[in-house]
Amino acid sequence: MPFPLIDVAALLAAVTLAALGGELFLKGLVALAICWRLPQLLVATSLSAFATSSPELTVSTISALAGRPEIGLGDSLGSNVVNIALVLGIALLFGPLAAHLRDLRRDALFVLAVPVLLFILLADDTISRLEGVILLLLFCLWLTLIARQALAQRREHTPAPQRTSLAPLQAWPLTLTGLACLIVAGQLFVIGATGIATALHIQAYVIGATVVAIGTSLPELVTTLLSRWHGHDDVGLGTLLGSNLFNGLAIVGLSAAIHPIQVARQDVSVALVFGIASVLLMLPQGHTIPRRRGFVLLTCYAAYVVMTFRP
Numbered sequence: 001m002p003f004p005l006i007d008v009a010a011l012l013a014a015v016t017l018a019a020l021g022g023e024l025f026l027k028g029l030v031a032l033a034i035c036w037r038l039p040q041l042l043v044a045t046s047l048s049a050f051a052t053s054s055p056e057l058t059v060s061t062i063s064a065l066a067g068r069p070e071i072g073l074g075d076s077l078g079s080n081v082v083n084i085a086l087v088l089g090i091a092l093l094f095g096p097l098a099a100h101l102r103d104l105r106r107d108a109l110f111v112l113a114v115p116v117l118l119f120i121l122l123a124d125d126t127i128s129r130l131e132g133v134i135l136l137l138l139f140c141l142w143l144t145l146i147a148r149q150a151l152a153q154r155r156e157h158t159p160a161p162q163r164t165s166l167a168p169l170q171a172w173p174l175t176l177t178g179l180a181c182l183i184v185a186g187q188l189f190v191i192g193a194t195g196i197a198t199a200l201h202i203q204a205y206v207i208g209a210t211v212v213a214i215g216t217s218l219p220e221l222v223t224t225l226l227s228r229w230h231g232h233d234d235v236g237l238g239t240l241l242g243s244n245l246f247n248g249l250a251i252v253g254l255s256a257a258i259h260p261i262q263v264a265r266q267d268v269s270v271a272l273v274f275g276i277a278s279v280l281l282m283l284p285q286g287h288t289i290p291r292r293r294g295f296v297l298l299t300c301y302a303a304y305v306v307m308t309f310r311p
Contacts, residue, residue: 004199010192014185014215018222021181025051025223028175030232035168039234046146048223048235049242051179053251055186055219060251064258072255073127073263076247077271078213078308080115083240083247084278085301086214087221092294097233099284107241110142111279114248115272122265132256139249182219190215217243244279274304 025048033043056079060072091097101108117138121131193211214221220243224236255261281297282289 004195007192007195007199010188010195014188014192014218017181017185017188018218021178021185021219021222023178023226024174025178025182025219028171028173028178029235030230031171032168032175035171042146042150042238043235046143046150046242048239049246051175051219053220053243053246054179055183055215056217056247056251057254058183060255061258064255067259069255069259069261070263073252073261073268074271075213076251076255077115077118077268077275079217080244080247080275081271081278081301081304082213082217083220083244084282085274085297085304087217087224088236088240088278088282088289089294089297089301090221091224091228091236092289092291092297094228096291097228097237097289098287099233099237099289100287101284103234104237104241104284106145107238107245108279108283111241111244111248112276114245115275118248118252119265119269119272122263122268125262125264127252127256127261129257129260132253132258132261135249135253136257139245139253142245142249179219182222185222186215186218189218240282244275270304270307274300274307 029043029048032047033039056072056076059075060069063069063071063075088097117135118127121127127135190211193215197211220239223239227233227236227239252261278297278300281293281300
């Protein structure tokens, strides 16, 4: 069955916009970190992660308002697996990644705790409005810890002077323009890939957990790969960790607060289990995440896709 040309064109346009937007977004983000005298990892975990998770926020909010919050849940959980297993797996193919466990410990523990908490909340196959509010409160707690860390580092440490040709008033438009391109690219990818998947008669939940998840994770993918290319590995890692926390706590929590999520726990257990496994695989060994982990993570993602597509 031939695919509609409009879907193929949407995919090609998505790739072009993603490349352009990623370059602008990364350049603006690094400039902001230098201007604010904050570590790039911290800025990436907060600002970059929230920005690149905006497609998931849009999909989940619209789905919840339409009375279909399960679509947003599948997208958020699927995106979390994509972020680590696929995106980090691809990034590691280019070589080992410098990382220190002490810098990632707090956020990694939060990221590991989220799928466990969601598994518990789904014991009755429902995430209620109250439970959604609890998730949002946990997200606010994490935000508070991030803010305290930022203030403490500005007071106690004076980073070595770094030069940037961009002032904040120049960096912000660059960052926002890049983000807009990434978001549009993600939406075009979803439109094109969903059209092709529909032509192949693939089920809606499977499309949401795989195709839509990859599309809404396109900003993270591009940001991480370009971060590696330009030598800003901490930006990529921070973006992935922060994005997973944003997805699991803020987005799922908001969706449930708008409309209770009713889904069988066994239907999302695959995404939850692979989400935990992928985070464990990203933990540094010594002072690096070895290159061989990339192959393991990609194998993990392939197994996730197979399990998701199972009859």
